Amino acid sequence: xxxxxxxxxxxxxxxxxxxxxxTDMAFxxxxxxxxxxxxxxxxxxGQELLSGSREGLRRVQYADDEAxxxxxxxxxxxxxxxxxxxxxxxxxxxxxxxxxxxxAKKVCNGYAGSALMRELGLAARLIAATVAAVSVPVTLKxxxxxxxxxxxxxxxxxxxxxxxVAMITVHGRTRCQFYKGEADWSAVAxxxxxxxxxxxxxxxxxxxxxxxxxLIRSGADAVMVGRACQGRPWLPGQIARGLxxxxxxxxxxxxxxxxxxxxxxxxxxxHHGVELGVRCFRKHFAWYVEGLSxxxxxxxxxxxxxxPDEVRQAVAEAFDEARELAExx
Ligand SMILES: Cc1cc2nc3c(=O)[nH]c(=O)nc-3n(C[C@H](O)[C@H](O)[C@H](O)COP(=O)(O)O)c2cc1C
Numbered sequence: 281x282x283x284x285x286x287x288x289x290x291x292x293x294x295x296x297x298x299x300x301x302x303t304d305m306a307f308x309x310x311x312x313x314x315x316x317x318x319x320x321x322x323x324x325x326g327q328e329l330l331s332g333s334r335e336g337l338r339r340v341q342y343a344d345d346e347a348x349x350x351x352x353x354x355x356x357x358x359x360x361x362x363x364x365x366x367x368x369x370x371x372x373x374x375x376x377x378x379x380x381x382x383x384a385k386k387v388c389n390g391y392a393g394s395a396l397m398r399e400l401g402l403a404a405r406l407i408a409a410t411v412a413a414v415s416v417p418v419t420l421k422x423x424x425x426x427x428x429x430x431x432x433x434x435x436x437x438x439x440x441x442x443x444x445v446a447m448i449t450v451h452g453r454t455r456c457q458f459y460k461g462e463a464d465w466s467a468v469a470x471x472x473x474x475x476x477x478x479x480x481x482x483x484x485x486x487x488x489x490x491x492x493x494x495l496i497r498s499g500a501d502a503v504m505v506g507r508a509c510q511g512r513p514w515l516p517g518q519i520a521r522g523l524x525x526x527x528x529x530x531x532x533x534x535x536x537x538x539x540x541x542x543x544x545x546x547x548x549x550x551h552h553g554v555e556l557g558v559r560c561f562r563k564h565f566a567w568y569v570e571g572l573s574x575x576x577x578x579x580x581x582x583x584x585x586x587x588p589d590e591v592r593q594a595v596a597e598a599f600d601e602a603r604e605l606a607e608x609x
Pocket of ligand 1: 297298299300301302321322323352379381382421451482483484485504505506507508
């Protein structure tokens with residue numbers, strides 16, 4: 281089934297999850313080029329965007345090649361969330377996603393993110409204001425509920441559907457679980473029973489087999505993949521091909537990973553500038569080289585570099601050396 285949001289038909293049902301500090305424009309472009317059906321921006325706090333903060337504006341930046349562009353907003357005040365949604369739309373967002381799933385104390389203490397699952401009246405006002413403010417589709421990301429005693433995702437989903445939300449994503453954990461335990465894909469089925477909208481299941485999906493199982497247990501139409509994509513922007517594309525019946529794929533070979541890591545570095549320099557780009561790339565590089573025999577030395581080398589040419593060389597040599605070591609073994 282092709283998922284359609286308004287007039288936008290998505291390429292496939294495997295989406296890259298929004299991850300603050302990770303899925304910036306650089307990462308999203310690569311994931312999309314490598315086959316993700318949809319990519320979503322890092323969360324932007326509505327008021328931060330409206331204040332014109334540099335970081336807020338950076339987070340809504342996008343590239344044409346990642347379209348359709350989904351910008352994720354968080355907030356707890358209906359007027360400003362609506363205004364922020366309109367601004368994001370004016371800046372090019374083709375989809376607005378509302379975050380009601382973030383468990384972070386900093387966000388929840390301001391009654392945003394998953395704290396809204398305890399305030400369904402406020403959640404409804406926020407959704408209504410956002411839907412009224414824009415002409416593009418509005419989607420919603422949530423958890424199963426605040427805690428085990430209040431798994432109210434179906435209720436919030438029903439409210440959202442009545443207010444005109446176009447798609448719902450559910451991370452199969454409660455807020456109080458943070459990231460502990462296992463995502464409960466079967467629990468997402470209660471949301472399936474509650475609404476007829478396109479439904480996305482999220483949490484602990486790391487392979488086509490996981491995706492298949494999560495879809496069966498939840499009855500969802502699509503999957504969203506987060507942490508398993510760290511250092512693996514090709515993963516959503518691989519899972520999508522697996523779901524469409526293609527043979528299971530190996531991880532890309534070392535020369536391919538080398539060229540993706542280098543492409544990622546260039547995109548980060550473009551997006552963040554040299555100083556921040558070099559610094560922020562280090563964590564991605566650590567994920568790219570995870571499991572290589574020269575992982576430790578490669579990471580130590582990158583972490584001491586500030587010159588982008590030195591970084592380029594260190595990235596290339598890390599993968600070349602890993603290949604030589606593998607061939608010699
Ligand atoms: C570092 C990090 C940052 C995240 N940032 C966001 C965010 O900005 N917005 C959001 O809705 N979820 C955010 N999440 C949650 C993910 O989108 C996803 O729901 C969660 O990681 C579960 O999926 P996974 O098991 O595939 O990682 C973040 C998760 C991580 C690990």
